[in-house]
Amino acid sequence: xxxxxxxxxxxxxxxxxxxxxxxxxxxxxxxxxxxxxxxxxxxxxxxxxxxxxxxxxxxxxxxxxxxxxxxxxxxxxxxxxxxxxxxxxxxxxxxxxxxxxxxxxxxxxxxxxxxxxxxxxxxxxxxxxxxxxxxxxxxxxxxxxxxxxxxxxxxxxxxxxxxxxxxxxxxxxxxxxxxxxxxxxxxxxxxxxxxxxxxxxxxxxxxxxxxxxxxxxxxxxxxxxxxxxxxxxxxxxxxxxxxxxxxxxxxxxxxxxxxxxxxxxxxxxxxxxxxxxxxxxxxxxxxxxxxxxxxxxxxxxxxxxxxxxxxxxxxxxxxxxxxxxxxxxxxxxxxxxxxxx
Amino acid sequence: xxxxxxxxxxxxxxxxxxxxxxxxxxxxxxxxxxxxxxxxxxxxxxxxxxxxxxxxxxxxxxxxxxxxxxxxxxxxxxxxxxxxxxxxxxxxxxxxxxxxxxxxxxxxxxxxxxxxxxxxxxxxxxxxxxxxxxxxxxxxxxxxxxxxxxxxxxxxxxxxxxxxxxxxxxxxxxxxxxxxxxxxxxxxxxxxxxxxxxxxxxxxxxxxxxxxxxxxxxxxxxxxxxxxxxxxxxxxxxxxxxxxxxxxxxxxxxxxxxxxxxxxxxxxxxxxxxxxxxxxxxxxxxxxxxxxxxxxxxxxxxxxxxxxxxxxxxxxxxxxxxxxxxxxxxxxxxxxxxxxx
Numbered sequence: 001x002x003x004x005x006x007x008x009x010x011x012x013x014x015x016x017x018x019x020x021x022x023x024x025x026x027x028x029x030x031x032x033x034x035x036x037x038x039x040x041x042x043x044x045x046x047x048x049x050x051x052x053x054x055x056x057x058x059x060x061x062x063x064x065x066x067x068x069x070x071x072x073x074x075x076x077x078x079x080x081x082x083x084x085x086x087x088x089x090x091x092x093x094x095x096x097x098x099x100x101x102x103x104x105x106x107x108x109x110x111x112x113x114x115x116x117x118x119x120x121x122x123x124x125x126x127x128x129x130x131x132x133x134x135x136x137x138x139x140x141x142x143x144x145x146x147x148x149x150x151x152x153x154x155x156x157x158x159x160x161x162x163x164x165x166x167x168x169x170x171x172x173x174x175x176x177x178x179x180x181x182x183x184x185x186x187x188x189x190x191x192x193x194x195x196x197x198x199x200x201x202x203x204x205x206x207x208x209x210x211x212x213x214x215x216x217x218x219x220x221x222x223x224x225x226x227x228x229x230x231x232x233x234x235x236x237x238x239x240x241x242x243x244x245x246x247x248x249x250x251x252x253x254x255x256x257x258x259x260x261x262x263x264x265x266x267x268x269x270x271x272x273x274x275x276x277x278x279x280x281x282x283x284x285x286x287x288x289x290x291x292x293x294x295x296x297x298x299x300x301x302x303x304x305x306x307x308x309x310x311x312x313x314x315x316x317x318x319x320x321x322x323x324x325x326x327x328x329x330x331x332x333x334x335x336x337x338x339x340x341x
Numbered sequence: 342x343x344x345x346x347x348x349x350x351x352x353x354x355x356x357x358x359x360x361x362x363x364x365x366x367x368x369x370x371x372x373x374x375x376x377x378x379x380x381x382x383x384x385x386x387x388x389x390x391x392x393x394x395x396x397x398x399x400x401x402x403x404x405x406x407x408x409x410x411x412x413x414x415x416x417x418x419x420x421x422x423x424x425x426x427x428x429x430x431x432x433x434x435x436x437x438x439x440x441x442x443x444x445x446x447x448x449x450x451x452x453x454x455x456x457x458x459x460x461x462x463x464x465x466x467x468x469x470x471x472x473x474x475x476x477x478x479x480x481x482x483x484x485x486x487x488x489x490x491x492x493x494x495x496x497x498x499x500x501x502x503x504x505x506x507x508x509x510x511x512x513x514x515x516x517x518x519x520x521x522x523x524x525x526x527x528x529x530x531x532x533x534x535x536x537x538x539x540x541x542x543x544x545x546x547x548x549x550x551x552x553x554x555x556x557x558x559x560x561x562x563x564x565x566x567x568x569x570x571x572x573x574x575x576x577x578x579x580x581x582x583x584x585x586x587x588x589x590x591x592x593x594x595x596x597x598x599x600x601x602x603x604x605x606x607x608x609x610x611x612x613x614x615x616x617x618x619x620x621x622x623x624x625x626x627x628x629x630x631x632x633x634x635x636x637x638x639x640x641x642x643x644x645x646x647x648x649x650x651x652x653x654x655x656x657x658x659x660x661x662x663x664x665x666x667x668x669x670x671x672x673x674x675x676x677x678x679x680x681x682x
Contacts, residue, residue: 072615072616074446074447074448074614074615075416075417075445075446075447075448076416076417076446076447076448077447077448077615079615104416105415105416105417106415106416106417106418107415107416107417107418107448107450109448134579134582134583136579146635146638147632147635147644147646148644149635149637149638149640149641149643149644149645150632150635150636150637150638150641150644151635151636151637151638152635152636154631154632154634154635154644155632162572162575162576162579163575164575164578164579164582171574171575171578173571173572173574173575175565175568175571175572179565179566179568197548197566201638204639205638205639205640207538219638222565223564223565223566223568223569224516224520224563224564224565224569225520225538225564227516227520227564228564228565230514230516230646230647231503231514231516233512233514233628233632233646233647234503234504234505234512234514234647235503236628237505237512237624237625237628238475238477238503238505238610240624240628241475241505241610241612241615241616241620241621241624241625242475242610242615244615244616244620247624247627247628247631248628248631249627249628249630249631250627267608269579269582269583271582273415274413274415274418274420274582274583274585275413275582275585279582279585280582283578283581283582283588284578284582286588286590286591287574287577287578287581287588287589287590289590290495290588290589290590291488291491291495291496291574293495294487294488294490294491294492294493294495295491295492295493296490296491296492297487297490297491297492297542297546297560298545298546299490299546300490300491302490303488303489303490303491303495304490305488305571305574306571306574306575
């Protein structure tokens with residue numbers, strides 16, 4: 001593990017993306033999202049994900065120069081085709097458009113079809129909250145998890161994001177439908193450790209906290225067993241219908257990497273057009289305070305609301321440098337042309 | 342257990358509600374929702390919930406004659422004060438208004454503040470889907486569950502509903518944020534059984550599938566541990582902000598029974614205004630087929646999408662009578678004045 005200043009992380013990733021064919025401004029935007037993800041402790045979609053995105057660009061699975069194009073407008077709902085452009089750029093475009101509509105109409109809804117991986121979904125929730133908007137966003141994905149009661153993968157991880165702005169720290173949820181990601185399984189296995197709670201079934205259908213057998217069976221557990229399974233199904237269906245795009249079963253046939261061809265929904269509210277920013281902030285404070293006033297359980301020293309620990313990690317990484325894995329950072333430096341391959 | 346014809350269940354509950362002070366038409370609407378819940382196998386909010394609702398009416402916690410009143414209209418968003426009228430009537434009003442707006446604008450959003458228990462949330466999802474709409478609905482509630490890492494109750498169960506219409510059977514999710522309801526804990530304890538999976542922590546912080554110790558500690562488990570905890574927090578905050586109503590921490594101070602004073606959000610989409618009913622149906626079919634085509638696991642004979650088993654239970658109960666608990670049915674008959682108290 002090493003520490004790299006945040007701005008350096010941004011610069012190096014920008015260079016890697018430019019060398020992979022992106023325009024500099026686009027590369028800078030995407031690089032910043034990867035850097036911020038690592039900075040917020042979401043390593044899986046931060047620096048660790050740079051090489052894979054470069055690979056997708058080189059294979060032509062992501063079109064560096066494609067831009068979203070509108071194909072339907074119905075009231076506050078605008079529907080765009082993402083043309084398999086960079087998922088980060090498409091998602092920023094979408095959430096920004098939704099915010100612009102919401103500023104006029106109280107709510108703005110933008111859908112994207114045939115887009116590509118948006119990386120960390122929380123990015124767009126934090127972004128909206130930073131501008132004073134509340135957001136409800138999700139994407140579907142290729143299948144990686146069985147439906148409840150099934151053995152083979154049928155459901156996407158379908159990350160779901162909710163964000164509420166708050167002067168004293170936004171409340172932001174960014175959750176996938178599986179209890180643990182495959183990344184978490186791998187990291188835990190490499191440490192020789194167990195998952196904190198059971199994370200899936202082994203090949204014989206036994207619930208287990210051992211990561212290895214779950215990686216082999218691909219029978220990862222949906223959050224809340226049957227409930228998360230159902231939630232994933234509905235998010236997928238509604239995303240495909242609203243965006244007039246692909247559902248998970250169709251994304252599985254695209255076969256051009258994770259999320260290529262996926263469907264996304266961005267619902268953004270402007271509290272300033274409703275009860276007002278002051279009221280909204282007061283509600284958010286009351287919720288945060290109520291959670292924080294919990295009596296900690298036997299394993300905890302404090303009880304936090306979603307997003308609260310993110311701000312602490314962010315501040316620490318900004319002050320002391322972003323934590324990067326040595327090998328992964330070396331690879332990114334190579335992709336940036338800063339060291340020999 | 343007894344079997345009672347569906348129409349008889351409706352009639353008897355209607356009489357009970359009329360005797361508690363409701364107008365007959367209103368009583369009929371509410372009774373039908375309770376009857377349909379039992380008919381669909383959701384006993385907790387069906388016949389089993391009649392006596393409690395009558396009690397709330399008699400205490401004045403629910404105002405039988407109150408009607409929702411609009412206090413803000415911003416584009417496709419209409420905000421109503423529920424005036425603590427019957428939650429079922431308020432929720433039907435809200436979802437019907439949202440459908441009417443969606444029919445014109447593609448999406449309709451109605452919020453309710455200071456309403457009362459809507460009983461089975463899925464009711465309004467099924468209702469919207471029956472009319473060809475997709476829906477995303479939720480309510481907040483009083484606290485009944487600790488935040489992740491905490492010991493004392495801070496979070497509502499905040500039922501969350503998603504529905505997508507489908508010619509061959511709607512896809513409908515109706516889930517609370519706890520892994521199990523207190524009702525399920527009680528029923529399981531009375532049987533002397535264990536929960537299928539751990540459902541909470543005992544007073545010493547040990548995760549357990551024994552219902553009794555969880556009922557005592559009130560440390561029921563959110564779906565997906567920290568994830569469901571976060572989801573409950575965001576649903577609560579956003580419901581209160583959008584409806585300009587109370588958050589869970591404020592509902593806790595109302596102290597007039599479950600959900601009295603709660604905040605609700607009804608987001609309804611009209612697929613006919615977007616990609617069209619045919620496209621929407623095709624997507625929903627593809628999702629349902631993909632799930633149904635799963636290889637069943639060791640414990641299952643088939644793999645179903647959310648709402649699929651509901652239709653089977655409904656058909657069976659319609660054909661053979663609704664299953665009711667003898668003692669509970671006797672109590673409802675008494676409330677209806679059909680038998681002596």
